[in-house]
Amino acid sequence: AQSVTQLDSQVPVFEEAPVELRCNYSSSVSVYLFWYVQYPNQGLQLLLKYLSGSTLVKGINGFEAEFNKSQTSFHLRKPSVHISDTAEYFCAVSRDDKIIFGKGTRLHILP
Amino acid sequence: DAGITQSPRHKVTETGTPVTLRCHQTENHRYMYWYRQDPGHGLRLIHYSYGVKDTDKGEVSDGYSVSRSKTEDFLLTLESATSSQTSVYFCATGINNQPQHFGDGTRLSIL
Numbered sequence: 001a002q003s004v005t006q007l008d009s010q011v012p013v014f015e016e017a018p019v020e021l022r023c024n025y026s027s028s029v030s031v032y033l034f035w036y037v038q039y040p041n042q043g044l045q046l047l048l049k050y051l052s053g054s055t056l057v058k059g060i061n062g063f064e065a066e067f068n069k070s071q072t073s074f075h076l077r078k079p080s081v082h083i084s085d086t087a088e089y090f091c092a093v094s095r096d097d098k099i100i101f102g103k104g105t106r107l108h109i110l111p
Numbered sequence: 112d113a114g115i116t117q118s119p120r121h122k123v124t125e126t127g128t129p130v131t132l133r134c135h136q137t138e139n140h141r142y143m144y145w146y147r148q149d150p151g152h153g154l155r156l157i158h159y160s161y162g163v164k165d166t167d168k169g170e171v172s173d174g175y176s177v178s179r180s181k182t183e184d185f186l187l188t189l190e191s192a193t194s195s196q197t198s199v200y201f202c203a204t205g206i207n208n209q210p211q212h213f214g215d216g217t218r219l220s221i222l
């Protein structure tokens with residue numbers, strides 16, 4: 001069975017500082033990988049996805065993620081965060097028509 | 112909002128009563144999903160559909176059933192609601208097996 005582990009439940013970071021949200025997955029076969037963002041009281045929104053090809057994937061709002069097959073990781077990064085990035089971020093893996101989500105990482109932006 | 116409407120948005124009901132949640136999409140996406148979101152668990156897949164009358168179970172399907180008689184509608188039914196089913200329910204649609212768009216959620220409380 002495949003699973004997704006988000007290593008940090010909460011990440012505090014100062015405004016304009018860089019941030020990395022970590023995600024590891026377990027699977028012995030090829031998978032698709034995703035990051036979603038959930039703003040307070042809203043549904044999820046797709047940030048970016050890795051299907052194949054380049055291991056560095058760029059998404060919306062200045063986020064990017066790097067697929068590392070050897071480390072089975074798909075960490076999300078942003079070089080400079082803004083207060084509007086305050087949200088919960090979910091990593092997800094897809095295989096055989098099923099999408100499995102991690103438990104989420106809350107990003108707190110400090111002034 | 113990518114044309115996804117969930118109804119109702121809020122519901123309070125009693126243990127043992129039947130409950131049906133509706134998801135309506137206007138994008139003609141083949142895939143539709145029902146998730147529940149609970150603190151500390153992230154999003155967990157209840158059921159999904161890959162076409163009209165084609166559905167399959169997710170990781171937490173016990174106590175839930177679904178139906179999809181038209182492309183645009185995906186219904187989630189709790190035959191006899193229990194307090195453990197108190198949650199926020201999200202519908203999503205997608206192309207292939209990738210949830211792209213989420214509804215705004217239904218907050219269900221079972222007393």
